[in-house]
Amino acid sequence: MTGMDVFWTVVQAALLAAIPGIAYLARELYLKWRAERTAEQQALLDTWAERAVLMAEQVLGAGWGEQKKQMAVDYVQAKFDARKWKINVGEIAAAIEAAVYDQFTRDELAARQVAGLPADEVPFLT
Numbered sequence: 001m002t003g004m005d006v007f008w009t010v011v012q013a014a015l016l017a018a019i020p021g022i023a024y025l026a027r028e029l030y031l032k033w034r035a036e037r038t039a040e041q042q043a044l045l046d047t048w049a050e051r052a053v054l055m056a057e058q059v060l061g062a063g064w065g066e067q068k069k070q071m072a073v074d075y076v077q078a079k080f081d082a083r084k085w086k087i088n089v090g091e092i093a094a095a096i097e098a099a100v101y102d103q104f105t106r107d108e109l110a111a112r113q114v115a116g117l118p119a120d121e122v123p124f125l126t
Helices: 003-034 039-060 065-082 089-114
Strands: none
Touching (some): 003 089, 039 065, 039 089, 065 089
């Protein structure tokens, strides 16, 4: 293994370790923005963000992070545009990151349950 291979392995590991933290911070920002929406708008934003995340994952599969995020943002933006509601892209992106975080957490807890591990603690949050 060359020095560059080691370097890129370390960079990749650091980026993978940072993803849950970034998603968590985006979720917190999203929760702040959430208070500024009507109940109907917020419910639809949550639903559309969750659907957009699942749709992008099904269409593009593993990897393709930025493309999946853009696909999800475009989907939610189109839904708001169809109702002639204003929303900024940052709010949409935060809702999508929150949906990804929630899905990641559900998947982690489900995997722990299947493996017979305690589900009361999620390792990447501690």
